[in-house]
Amino acid sequence: MPLARTADLVSAAYRAGSGLLAFNVITLESAEAIVAGAETANRPVILQISENAVKFHNGRLAPIAAAATAVAATAAVPVSVHLDHVEDEQLLHAGADNGVSSAMFDASKLEYDLNVAATKAAAKWAHDRGMFLEAELGEVGGKDGAHAPGVRTDPAEAAAFVAATGVDALAVAVGSSHAMSEPTATLDFDLICRLRSVVPVPLVLHGSSGVADDDLRKAVGAGITKINVGTLLNVHFTGAVREFLAADDSVTDPRKYLAPARNAIAGAVVAVLGAIG
Ligand SMILES: [Zn+2]
Numbered sequence: 001m002p003l004a005r006t007a008d009l010v011s012a013a014y015r016a017g018s019g020l021l022a023f024n025v026i027t028l029e030s031a032e033a034i035v036a037g038a039e040t041a042n043r044p045v046i047l048q049i050s051e052n053a054v055k056f057h058n059g060r061l062a063p064i065a066a067a068a069t070a071v072a073a074t075a076a077v078p079v080s081v082h083l084d085h086v087e088d089e090q091l092l093h094a095g096a097d098n099g100v101s102s103a104m105f106d107a108s109k110l111e112y113d114l115n116v117a118a119t120k121a122a123a124k125w126a127h128d129r130g131m132f133l134e135a136e137l138g139e140v141g142g143k144d145g146a147h148a149p150g151v152r153t154d155p156a157e158a159a160a161f162v163a164a165t166g167v168d169a170l171a172v173a174v175g176s177s178h179a180m181s182e183p184t185a186t187l188d189f190d191l192i193c194r195l196r197s198v199v200p201v202p203l204v205l206h207g208s209s210g211v212a213d214d215d216l217r218k219a220v221g222a223g224i225t226k227i228n229v230g231t232l233l234n235v236h237f238t239g240a241v242r243e244f245l246a247a248d249d250s251v252t253d254p255r256k257y258l259a260p261a262r263n264a265i266a267g268a269v270v271a272v273l274g275a276i277g
Contacts, residue, residue, distance in 0.1 A: 003069055004078035006102030007132040009044050010169060010226060014202045019220035019276040022046035022082060023269060024230030025064065026053050030237070031071040033262040035079055037269025044078040045269070047071070048228065049100075050085050061094045069099035082134075084228065092122060095131070102132035104171060104204075112157075119165040127166070134204055134226070136171035137161045152191060159198040169226060171204040174219075180210025181235050187215050189222045196223025204228065209235070213275035220276055229272055233265045240264035 013020035023034045025047045038045040047068045049061070057064050065081065072079035083095045083103040092103050103126065107118040119135045126133040137153050153172040162170055172195055175187040185207065195203055202225035208216060209231035216227060244257040251257060 001073070001075055001078060003073040003099060003101075004044065004080040005132070006046055006080040006082050007168065009046060009078060009080055010102075010132065010202050012044075014225045017220075019216070019224065020044065020046065020226050021269075021273060021276070022048045022084075022226055022228045023233060024053065024084065024228070025049050025068050026056065026234075027064075028067045028071070029258055029262045030233060030265055031068045033237075033265035034233070034269050035071050035075045035077075036262075037266040037273065038079065039076045040266065040270050041273035042077060043273045044080075045273075046080050046082045046102075046226070048082040048084040048104075050230070051083070051087060051091055051106075052085070054091060061091060062098055065095070065098035065100060089122065089125075092125065096126075096129045100131075102126075102134065102168075104134040104136065105167075106136055108136040112161075116161060116164045119161075119167060123166045123168075132168045134169040134171060135161075135165060135167040136206075137173075152188065153195060155191070155194045155198045158195055159200075162199055162201055167201065169202045169204050170199055171206050171228075172199075174205065176205060176207035176210050178207045179231050180207060181231055183210055183212040183215075185210035185212075185215075187211060187219055189218055192219060192222035192224060202226060208232075213272070216272070216276050227276065232268055232272065236264040236268040237261045 025031045054061050068081045081100050083100050085106045086092050086103050087106050095103050105122040107115040123133045137158055151173045174191050176185045204226040205224045206228045208227045208229050240261040241257045
């Protein structure tokens with residue numbers, strides 16, 4: 001199936017009132033595993049590459065974007081490629097040259113007025129090139145430890161922010177935190193409903209690895225469209241590697257432990273896709 005565009009996947013989910021999973025890609029194996037899981041579940045997904053993942057690849061987007069777009073373009077289900085938590089405008093610009101159809105532009109560390117100005121400029125740049133732009137208001141707890149998990153997005157401010165910036169989707173702070181390895185977050189479903197009623201674009205939940213399966217389904221019912229999952233895949237990948245190496249301390253071929261690790265990610269993807277219904 002040809003490489004899908006995030007705008008098409010998000011708008012189809014938004015119209016249907018269903019959830020769309022976006023999974024973080026770190027290596028070729030994670031892209032392969034996410035797509036294998038999506039194919040098993042027969043659901044579209046977004047492969048997302050974070051600015052931190054690009055830093056891991058020595059600051060070069062092209063190799064990992066080429067891997068992700070090639071895996072997406074040979075998938076049996078629709079798969080798009082997205083840039084996550086982009087603070088560097090140069091990376092946003094590089095995305096457009098590397099098959100990436102959307103980005104989350106993160107100016108949430110700035111004061112409100114500066115966040116609006118930077119996000120508006122990024123949205124205009126993206127729209128001029130046919131890209132879909134997600135932004136964030138009310139920093140989602142946990143990212144870089146910059147905010148307490150208690151932070152919440154104000155509905156009136158969110159509506160004003162979307163109107164002022166022209167973004168296509170909004171990441172909101174409703175109780176989840178990044179990098180949680182256990183599903184212990186408490187989501188504010190009432191706040192999601194209130195945001196959904198006043199914000200005219202799809203809502204995005206970050207930090208979803210910390211949310212229990214039932215609560216992910218309820219979040220979709222309350223009005224979340226795009227659900228970002230990263231840490232959960234790391235837990236499964238690293239767990240499988242650890243288990244393999246604990247049982248066999250003489251192995252040298254990395255394929256021996258990367259294969260079960262890749263299968264572990266695929267299994268986690270199938271489980272999350274099944275959980276949201
Ligand atoms: Zn995030």
